[in-house]
Each structure stands twice: as structure tokens, then as C-alpha cells.
Amino acid sequence: MIYPEPRYLPGGDRYMLVEFGNEMNLELNFMAQGLAAAILEARIAGVIETAPCFASMLVHYEPEIISFDDLRAELSRLVAGLGPSDALELESRLFYLPAVYLDPWTRACVEDYQAKIAPKTADWDYMVELNGLRDTDDFVRVHSGTEYWVASLGFWPGLPFMMALDPRAKMTAPKYNPPRTWTPGGAIGLGGASTAIYPEQLPGGYQIFARTPVPIWDRAQRFAAFAGSICLFRPGDRVRFVPCSVEEFETIEREVADGTYQYNMVGYGKFSVALYKAWTASLGARRTS
Amino acid sequence: MTLEIIKPGLETSVQDWPGRYGFWNQGFPPSGPMDSWSFRLANLLVGNVVGAPALECQYIGPTLRFGAETVFAVTGADMLPTLDGAPVPLWQSVTAQPGQVLAMSFAKLGARAYLALAGGIDVEPWLGSRATFHKAGIGGVGGHALKPGQQVPLGVPAATAKAGLIVEEAARPVISTDRRWEIEVVAGPNDDWIDGEGHARFLSADWKLSGKSDRTGFRLDGPDWTFTEKALHKAPEHGSLPSNIIDQGYPLGAINLAGQTPIILVNDGPSMGGFINPYTVPQAAFWKLGQSKPGETYRFKAVSVAESQAMARSLAALCTDASILGSIV
Numbered sequence: 001m002i003y004p005e006p007r008y009l010p011g012g013d014r015y016m017l018v019e020f021g022n023e024m025n026l027e028l029n030f031m032a033q034g035l036a037a038a039i040l041e042a043r044i045a046g047v048i049e050t051a052p053c054f055a056s057m058l059v060h061y062e063p064e065i066i067s068f069d070d071l072r073a074e075l076s077r078l079v080a081g082l083g084p085s086d087a088l089e090l091e092s093r094l095f096y097l098p099a100v101y102l103d104p105w106t107r108a109c110v111e112d113y114q115a116k117i118a119p120k121t122a123d124w125d126y127m128v129e130l131n132g133l134r135d136t137d138d139f140v141r142v143h144s145g146t147e148y149w150v151a152s153l154g155f156w157p158g159l160p161f162m163m164a165l166d167p168r169a170k171m172t173a174p175k176y177n178p179p180r181t182w183t184p185g186g187a188i189g190l191g192g193a194s195t196a197i198y199p200e201q202l203p204g205g206y207q208i209f210a211r212t213p214v215p216i217w218d219r220a221q222r223f224a225a226f227a228g229s230i231c232l233f234r235p236g237d238r239v240r241f242v243p244c245s246v247e248e249f250e251t252i253e254r255e256v257a258d259g260t261y262q263y264n265m266v267g268y269g270k271f272s273v274a275l276y277k278a279w280t281a282s283l284g285a286r287r288t289s
Numbered sequence: 290m291t292l293e294i295i296k297p298g299l300e301t302s303v304q305d306w307p308g309r310y311g312f313w314n315q316g317f318p319p320s321g322p323m324d325s326w327s328f329r330l331a332n333l334l335v336g337n338v339v340g341a342p343a344l345e346c347q348y349i350g351p352t353l354r355f356g357a358e359t360v361f362a363v364t365g366a367d368m369l370p371t372l373d374g375a376p377v378p379l380w381q382s383v384t385a386q387p388g389q390v391l392a393m394s395f396a397k398l399g400a401r402a403y404l405a406l407a408g409g410i411d412v413e414p415w416l417g418s419r420a421t422f423h424k425a426g427i428g429g430v431g432g433h434a435l436k437p438g439q440q441v442p443l444g445v446p447a448a449t450a451k452a453g454l455i456v457e458e459a460a461r462p463v464i465s466t467d468r469r470w471e472i473e474v475v476a477g478p479n480d481d482w483i484d485g486e487g488h489a490r491f492l493s494a495d496w497k498l499s500g501k502s503d504r505t506g507f508r509l510d511g512p513d514w515t516f517t518e519k520a521l522h523k524a525p526e527h528g529s530l531p532s533n534i535i536d537q538g539y540p541l542g543a544i545n546l547a548g549q550t551p552i553i554l555v556n557d558g559p560s561m562g563g564f565i566n567p568y569t570v571p572q573a574a575f576w577k578l579g580q581s582k583p584g585e586t587y588r589f590k591a592v593s594v595a596e597s598q599a600m601a602r603s604l605a606a607l608c609t610d611a612s613i614l615g616s617i618v
Contacts, residue, residue: 011540058538154561
């Protein structure tokens, strides 16, 4: 549900978590992004930074400048002034990322986990089973058949937390228990209802089933698509995974290594929340909630 | 002016304070010193601003050679520092002559020593900070902990930098000698996912700091947690474990419950993820985390938000020139 009033929860002496609801839907992310933008605009003294996520936003503040109670009052004033999200039109770049589904690298990682840490159903079979799909081909079609909305970046520099924009492609899965100690860099995974790309070899908890050769963060600033940032994505970007073969993966990997890879990004689109809502309403979509 | 790294120690890194603020929404942690109390005092001893870049030395300190006459100070853990073989007092500024060698060994007391150098460490800032986030290879010297043979460039010292300044006894952190620590915690943000017994158990149990701990997280071994209905019955997008929640922003210091294992998210920790945070360690208690070693025992003590903020205020008041005594004889 979306709470009638956000909850303002303390995180130690200098953080506040603003929780807008307890489900994953785009509306909640718009609220979190909208509040983050409103905070920037309002230049509230004592707010150091914010980190909006799917259904909540973390605020880092300096308690010597603004108290918890004053911050809560300021934020609740800004929330009241946010207005309906239907009016939002956001700059939204669309990235096409090549990805090998059911690839040998995530397969090796899952087998390593099964052998050394805990028995489990292979991640792609588990996704089929949990989401009532026919087989892994069906899973690949569904997962690659939607645009993803970059709701936030976090966990690791540049890691995108994404939601399927097409409600017919919404899938869910539990996270690993215990978590993996390693995940191949570029692995694509799903946990809860969120899809993520691991920027490099990292521990992780999402079910994994594909891998992209395209870097999503770039310390050395070698690629123009990063537009001066270390991270490829910004919240509000969209991503589409384009299934490719292992041979294509290796070709792209070489182009990345020698700096000649051209990112496939289209930057002419705006994302209209009103049009999006009208479209999803027209689908009569199947939803899991 | 440079420092030549002869032996780097176990994990010696450039840090500044408060570190890399402002990029949590892209996933960049602040990094910075684990024990910012000792760190700030080390800088004051050598005439730097409290946040100037200095070295954090974890468990085993470095051996290094001074390229020029340099005022330095060592604070925090006692790694039995020597200058050309002669013992160097902690909590005091000292002048090294060109060519002299500062050697530090295993931490006899505490876990992290801080070595501040007059003028600070002159490396390029990354996103506004010189703090090393070595798991991602950014900041500090080449993005990583120091390596043998590196020349670490130093900045220009303040005219006031001199030997013989000392931190008054009452302003120094008292490092536990019995391997037990009382750590303050504030309930929240996700405290309502834990039931009454779970809270009572957390606050009364001994928690052992696991060896699988580093600057991203401190893992704790202890009893299991129990949960409220909210954690047990929820929409599938949260994930199926009681401790799973829709991915959310993490406060630094969060006690992050991954399954049944609490992990305190520290300076290089993740900014977001899908586990609940029933408690948060406030900033003013971080120095205790920084000075504890794996195998040591934590007990947690609940404090209010206001109390935790008062702690930070008291700590900031200690980390000023008022705590530095003038020339000693």
C-alpha cells in the first residue's frame, strides 16, 4: 500500500528514512525521486544528501544544523506540495544492453555456490517455477521483453535497481540465503521484484541468469556515454536487454577493452507518467501483489 | 616532500574526514577513518585541520622513511612505533629528520592507529575526497591500500606545526583492555520488524565480532532473531525471508540483518539493499568499532536519537585545539 502519510524513521544520530509505502510500484518511486528533487530545490540547511530508492528515501542530515523533528516537519511540508505524479515528464534515456542469458559465467557461479555453500535450484529454473512460466526460453522472452526503469543507484557505485515497466513482465524471487560470496561482474539478477546489474565481481543475493559485457561504471572515463560521470545510469533512465550469443559477448568484450565500443543509447525520449499510467490501465494486466 | 613506504603493514590507507559525502545516491560510501576521534586528534597535533588526509593503519602498521624533516603524530591503537629504533610516544607530535625510519608493528592495544603528517597527504581528490575506497579502487594513492616502494607526497605544513604537543589524557579514547565493548545503538529504522523478545535478546546478548569483517561491514555472531507479523507476512516483492525488505537506503552504522547474521555497515559499506536495519550505531560510537579486533565481544546499549546526537556533540568538543596541550618540557 501507499501510506496516507509517509513514515519518518530514525537511523542513528544523522539519518532519517522516509517510507512512502510497502510495495513496489512506480508511483512510490516517483514520490521518492520527487521528494529528493524538492529537497535539492528547497536547499534545506543541514541536509547533506539523499538516497531515494523504490518505496523510500534516506536522508543524511547534520543534527547540529537541523533537528530530527524540524527535518520531519520540513519534509512533510515538501511531500504535501509534491502534487500528483501524473504531471511529471522526465528526461529518460534508453540504453540497449547486450546480454547472454543462461550464460556459462553465471552458471559456473551458481554451481560453485551449490557445491560449496548450499544446495539450491538453479536460478533460471527457480525463476520459471516461481513465476509460472513454461520453460527457460519463456523466462528469457519475458525478462528481455520489457523496458526497465532505473529507480535508484546503490549498494555499490553505479549499481542500478530497476523495475520492469511492462506489468506483464513483472516477476518476483526471493534473495539467496545465505548470500553469495561472489557474483561475476556484469551479471544480471533479480531479487524481490527488482532487476540489477552487478558492476563488478561482488557478493550478492539476487537470483542470477544473464551477463552483459558492457561496463556500467568507468573509473577511467573512457566512454562518452558516461557524460562525465563515473556511473553510466541516472535514476529515470530505461534499460532494455538484447539477448546475444557468447561469441557476440566476446566481440563486445574486446571492443570494450580497446575502447572502441559504442554504447547503444537513445536520448530523445521523455517519460510521461500520465501516458504510462494510461497505457498500463489499458492492458488489464496480470499483476502479482 | 614524500614518505617512502618500505613495508605497507596489513592495510594502510589514506583517509580524510568526514570522507566522500554527497554521492550516497550513486552508491559511493563516505569511507574515511573508522576511529575519527583518534584521527582528528592526530591532525590537530601536527597543525592540520581535523579532517586533513592522514594514514589509517589496520592491525599491523607500516614501516616508512621520511624524505624531509617532518612533524608527525601517532594516535589510536598502540602499534609500538619506533623512530630509528627509539620508541615514539603516542598522542604527541614528534619531528622526524630526513632519512629517519618510522616502524610500527602489530597492534598491542586497539586495532587501528592513525599517522598524521604536518601538511597532510597531497594526493588528488576523487569526488571531493582523498579517502581510499579500496574495494572499488578509488581515492587515496592509486585507489588502494599502500604498497611497498610507493612515494607518498606530503602537503605544505602549517607554520605552527611543531614537536612536543600532546593530547590531554581526558580527551583521549579509552581503548578496552578486557576485549569487551559497550556500543550505543539507536532503534530503527526497521525496529518494528523485530518482536519484543528479539529486541530483549539483542540488547542482552554477547555478540562476537567475526573474522569475516572489514571496512564494508562488521559481522557479528550471536543468538537468532525473532520477528513480528510484519516481517513474516508481506508482499512477495520484499523477498521471502523475514529479514528481507524492498530495497531501501541504508544508514551508515546500520545493523543490517542478512538472514540471521547482523552486519554493522561501516565506512565503506553498501548504500542500499534488501535487508532490514533494526538498529543503527551512531557516529560517536564508531571509534569503538574501529578499535575492536575480531574475536572481541560487543554488548549493545539502546540510546535515543537525542542522546546519540549529544554524544556526537561531546565528541566534537573534544576534537578541538582545547584538548592539545602546548609545549612540554
